[in-house]
Amino acid sequence: MDFASFIGIISGLALIVGAIFYGSSDFSIFINVPGIMIVIGGTVAATLLTFQFKDTMAALRAMFIVFAQDKQDPQAMITTMLSLTKIARREGLVALSRVDADSPFLKRALGMASDASDEEYIRNTLQADIDSLKMRHYVVQDVFKKMGTYAPAFGMLGTLIGLIQMLAQLDDPETIGPSMAVALLTTFYGSLLATVIFNPIAGKLKARTILEIQTLEIIRDGTVSLLGSNNYLAVYERLSSYVPAHQRKPAGIGGGD
Structure with missing residues (x-):
């Protein structure tokens, strides 16, 4: 589990709820069902209008991935590729086909290497897979970015509806205060969803994509290196070169021959 994401969203919500209780003991004044319907319903409707249904569902599944899976470690993949270098030197490229790899991308790369495929062919094929993953992940990130835009917009729309209703009842001054509070709640809901949920998740998914692409590029370059040279x-x-200098493990770890 990615505890940073979990702690981030829980602490953010806790601070907001704590601020509400600190300023007012009556939490019910922050509950407005029509406002919630406008913001959530409008955001979902606009998102479905913007994206295909399958892309929206993929984005919702990705939201759970943010919390359920730890981020990938490029350094760990470098260590794996160096181990494969030793296998290729000792047993030949054919032995790579017998390696049990958890990553389908790595398994495919090793399969092509063991078949002695052309270096340029392997590079282009793996790069096409990486480009395809970038596009799929971009769409998923864009879903949350758009939701982070739509939610405040519908919050403002709800506020305008509330203000219109309030202005229609100006003959009763006692209703102005409560009506104004209800009108502003939809803006609060929209801003809350955008700043605490949608935009942070979009940012987290982007960071995850960068790490995943970096890992795949390590596999690509490592596989090509196995064909050109088995020198550890x-x-x-x-x-x-894919990781910062202070995070690199010494070349002697895992040792070459």
Whole structure:
């Protein structure tokens, strides 16, 4: 589980709820069912109008991934590719086909390498997979970005509806205060959803995508390196550039022959 995401959203909501209770003991004044219907219903409707249904559902599934899965570690993949370099040197490229890989992308790359496929073919094929993943992830991120835009807009729309209703009852001054409070609640709902949920999730998914793409690029370059040279240090130098210098493990770890 990614505890940073979980702690972030829980602490954000807790601080807002705490501020509400600190300023007022009556929490019910922040509950307005029509306002909730306008913001949530309008945001969902606009999102479905903007994106295909399958893309919207994929985005909702990705939202759970943010909390359920730990982020990928490029350094761990570098270590894996260096281990595969040792196997290729000792047993030949054919032995790579017998490696049990959890990643389908890595499994495919090793399969092409063991078949002695052309280096350019492997690079282009794996790059096409990476580009396809970028596009799919971009759409998922864009769903939450758009929701982060739509929610405040519908919140403002709800506020305008409330103000119109309030102005229609100006003959009763006692209703102005409560009516104004209800009108502003939809703006509160829209801003809350955008700043605490939608935009942070979009940002987290973007960060996850960057790490995943980096990991796939390590697999791509590592596989190509296996074809061109099985020299442990050469592969290490090529792949270690993907991580900051202070995070790199020494080349001697895992040792070459």
